[in-house]
Amino acid sequence: MTADVPQPSKRFVRAALRERNDMIAHRRHLEADRDRLLNGVRDVDDALARLDAGLKVLDQLLGGPAQGNQTRTTSSARAADGLAADDDGGTGKTRHVLSGLTVREVAVQVLLGQPEYIEAIHYRRWYELLGDASYQVAGKDPLAVFLTQLTRSPVIRKSTEPGIYELDRQAPLRLRQRLERLNGELQELRLPCSIDPGESGISRARRHELNVTIGQTERALDEALRVLRRDSPPQAPPEAAEPQLGRAEG
Secondary structure, three states, rough: OOHHHOOOOOOHHHHHHHHHHHHHHHHHHHHHHHHHHHHHHHHHHHHHHHHHHHHHHHHOOOOOOOOOOOOOOHHHHHHOOOOOEOOOOOOOOOOOOOOOHHHHHHHHHHHHHHOOEEEEEEEHHHHHHHHHOOOEEOOOOOHHHHHHHHOOOOEEOOOOOOEEEEEEHHHHHHHHHHHHHHHHHHHHHHOOOOHHHHHHHHHHHHHHHHHHHHHHHHHHHHHHHHHOOOOOOOOOHHHHHHHHHHHOOO
């Protein structure tokens, strides 16, 4: 003998849906707050980079350390100051110019190619390593462009220490788990259920949002898997082959 399980009333379903929608809306507000905070941190880092560049110019005008015996002449120092040239100190060593998504992809591969295991690194030192590997970032402010690209990488996260960024080697696993959750929620929304017709518009909007987020997460996972391959060290790409390092950003 089986006992009948009472079905939730329409009133209960409507109340549950309203509560769920309120929680989704609150989550979106939190995500927006998080994005604003991250953008604020990036803006401060960019401002610091510009101030440092201005201080260097003033030091040179005032005859300070920049013109003395402490002047840095290595290729990595010039790269860190955003002054990398097309050649490496007159040696004829060509620098390969990077832009867009290729900046962060090559940066990750350069870091993985270091002889020592690096978990976290200051973005200026990371930029120096990129210059040492004969790469140059395109743009009026290469260091700011480099920093912006770091913040957009799915395998890089900002540390609690100022200017320090961490390499997230577990990013593929985290992104796969997120994809499973998103696809599971999308599947639930596709199942037939007895709700008011007025809720169908909300469901359609949520399905659209989920599809967009799933697409973004799939692209992030693809990039994470591509750049974290240890068996593919960065190669100096000729100009015609640069797009092969990654897709163009949308």
